[in-house]
Amino acid sequence: MKGGGKTGDRNGSGPERGWKEVMLFLAVVSIFIMTFFALIGLVLSIVYTVDSTIDWRYILGSVLFALFLILTQVVTHIMHGRCMYPIYLISSLGLALFFYLFLVSAAILLLILFLIVWGMSFHSFAGAGTVRVLVPVLISAVMLYGLLNARFLRRTRITIPFPEGEKERVRLALISDLHLGLLVGKRRLDAVAGSLKEYRPDLIIIAGDLLDTHPRNLERFEPFVRELCSTAPVLAVSGNHEFYNGYRESLEWMSSMGMTLLENRWVRDERTGLVLIGIGDPTSFGDIGRYREKLHELVESSPGGNGRILVSHQPLFFSEVAGKGVNLMLSGHTHAGQIWPFNLVTRAIFAEGDRGLHEMNGSHLYVCQGTGTWGPPMRVGTYSELVLMDLVRKD
Template identity: 30%
Template sequence: MFGVMLSALVALMHWYIWKRLVKDTMRRGRARRVLTVLVVVLAMLVFATLTLPRLIGVAASGWFAWPGYIWFGLVVYLFLTLLVLELPRLALRPWTRRTPLEATATAPVPPGASPPAETTPAAESPQPAEAAAPARSAGQGVSRRLFLARSTGLVASTAAVSLTGVGMANALGPPDLLRVPVRLPNLDPAFDGFRIAVVSDIHLGPLSGRAHSERIVRMINETSPDMVAIVGDLADGSVDELGPAAEPLRDLVSREGTFFVTGNHEYFEEPFVWLRELDRLGLHSLRNENTVIRRGGAAFDLAGVNDISGRLVDDGPDFDKALAGRDSSRPTVLLAHQPVQVSEAAKRGVALQLSGHTHGGQLWPFHYIVDAQQGAVAGLSTVDGTQLYVTRGAGFWGPPVRVGAPPDITVLSLRS
């Protein structure tokens, strides 16, 4: 269903862009036909980029994934800016409208019919320059429409290219390193200042490979964390193709180790093969289970639940199982990919949930939709007594574009 809806939306956006940037701005002719074919080819490129990597593999799709996804990002902002510009187009519409006299002057004469008879006396007949005035006015009406269409097209194109360019610089650049203090009730003073490096949505795939994961590992290690939490969506592809890109994760260094929970993308391809690979790399997967983090005689509970998408393969979240056996006198930190899962965590008295999934919205203004669906987009908030921290993620999905939502790696400092 998601694929059908996305395909319909892509087709609609390309039709609308063709209408406003090609049909409305150009007269019939060869150039218009060429640009029409180009728009169709680019639409097919987007469809291929969204579907073929899973069929032919990540390595074979790299050559068209880059232009396909970049064009997809540009299409999104062309579509949005053109929609916004519909308002001034409507306001200026009367300025482009022809008068009845102009319409009559330019109305075609049916085949075989004679032009309208001249009823004005010869002595009062207009001069040639005056007779040409209605025709010039009609031409001005056409010129105004073309001028308005071309002007709005130019403004939309400039804005879309600028936004996409800035967004690419954000997405492909190093993630922001955020440091956020979090006060937990009942946390033993022995854990005061305990640092958890939180990263999510790395999204290894056709556009992000080994260099991407190496940079993330280097940035995390430079913070000297006590623990690393990877909260889902590591890769978009098979272990055979993307396993080498994930190998740098074995070099993550922290006192308590690295813990991982599944995201929705883990269930798109080989979820259990990926879990075995991560175990081999030294990451501890928390699959509806918990463990105790100790410092001397003090402790807190760390739990993890599977992503909601795991239900498709009978591997969904089980909060009761994940939180079984914990000590209610000490705080529990829960790893859960989707922020919306916090409602179940709050019912069970979890002190802090760490999540990703949202990408911070990735492409403004879609963060409003994400917020409505997930209840949180990024940062620290409180839901029914449970604190929720949502990272914007270190990678991207689809277009290598982030507007208003730069990638991040967060180091949380627990406070007693």
């Protein structure tokens, strides 16, 4: 492959995330989580005590559980190892439990306020018993469904018309947000590799967040990653999690696995004639303005011709690059929200597209919902996907 630009050039970005920033982030998140867990404990004490009075044991227990979740998340990232799997799994599921408990508690709190307005207490409410039963049943059902749904990998097949090229049909496979680590490992890699061998793509594109830990913790997965990379040429960009887990170490590891890095550069694939442009995640630039400038610089410096494909972890500025001759943009990052109702949040944030195929003035954007999961190994209202796309030459 022939190309331009410099791999790993972050265009003058700031230093990687320091300990002070990490500690500040953890402190803010910890206060936020413990505060909301205290609110959950308050509501649960009203629901489950005999006379609907406030029982401080519920509040204290909820706060201690929040502290457990925070500490285990930190410890498992520092002391990463297979023995930490059950602890990390419980902790990650606890985050989902926290979220759904918060939603239910907010609904119950509104009910309690409504009852107070009407001069009633929750204890005297005729439906109190039903609420007490429904809370654990509904949350358990949703979490069980989410766990089972996340175990399946959907093979999404799409066909996209493309400008005249050297081949009548080009097959691409898109992988994004695998999050290889404690919770996503060999089983998912085997599923991806099996599908790729069957599909036989011309190129495999990795649109960031391949890793969910520092590369030094992935030694046991390396043979399976190399096997995946032997299926077809692999081109990859970084995501925000490569930055969090050691930017340069992550890029070096990906390169050592046999991937061609598209980090802030373009290449022309001689087999297909396609021009592929890659840019690192905005996190690695330290400023969205620098990212945007670099994006336009890369697009404008890349040659036109048989079709240009932009690989960007986050689906940002699609309308701008579509107007500059990019025929196809491939992204991920959003997970389509992963668990309901975060899908509503991602739709609002990424207005040009947070999942699936989108078209604008003859250019296309595809946003992968994620080949793996991050945090809770659950999918509610979404699915994990491997995207298999045929680029068919226009008549």
